Amino acid sequence: MIAVSELLLKYIPSMLAALATVVTLWKGWVYSSDRIYEQREKSSKFIYELYKISGEEYLKKLSIEYGYAAITRDNKLSFEQRNALLTSKNPTSDIDAYRKCSHLLTISCNPLQFEWISKRHKFLYYRKLVMVVMTLVYTVGAYAFTLPLTYNVMVPVSVLNKVNVFTPLNKGLLTLYLIFVGGCLALWSLNKVSKIRIAENLRKNHIS
Structure with a gap:
């Protein structure tokens, strides 16, 4: 034997090749949130520049929304939910924690609370x-x-x-x-x- x-x-x-493939896929998944941040940050800055040129208030609001979305790096929260998350007592830790379990929780505003999405949880x-x-x-x-x-x-x-x-x-x-x-x-x-x-x-x- x-x-x-x-x-x-x-x-x-063969093991190293398989491991390299897994690591590459894992990096792509991990850094997808960074790409979201960069894209939204650029959009926020671009829209704000348009606001300064046109003076249209809706562009200013849109720029802020993109900025909030960039910081929270989510795809499903409303402007009010993002605002509540950003104004929590510990926004940095709360944002990082919520990003890890956002499929389990939803956000309630005034006051900020986190509720289970699924009834069984x-x-x-x-x-x-x-x-x-x-x-x-x-x-x-x-x-x-x-x-x-x-x-x-x-x-x-x-x-x-x-x-x-x-x-x-x-x-x-x-x-x-x-x-x-x-x-x-x-x-x-x-x-x-x-x-x-x-x-x-x-x-x-x-x-x-």
Whole structure:
């Protein structure tokens, strides 16, 4: 049986290529908010310059709206909601937190409050259930991710005997599959749990 470490070295070019692809896609997703900010910032400045030339008040208001939209970097809030978010006691932390869990919360104005979008998230027991399930998913993902390095002590002998008949290529593909799927499951579950916690803290900090 070829050692897993040897298989990893043999297929490391493919692993690095896959990793590079994932990193590239991840960067594109992360920095999309920066592109939104830059586009809206330019629009705000351009419209304000038009306002100074024409004196049209609606252009001034539009320039402000684009400016607010640039700072909050969202696509669905109203002008009043953005204004409420920007005038909170801790606008920097609130904006960053809301951006991370905006799919879970909506904003109520006067006073600023954050409300659950989905009815089921209003129930504490449901949120705790989701966290428990995601913790189990994380455990499974972490187990699969580390399995290629701990298979000799974590896998039953009966399973090892079946794997032993695989070709070196199939063993390598199985290793890559376990690492990829396990890593994705672990990261996805952590992301779900962290966003629920961020949303809970955001609501708690603005309960009047």
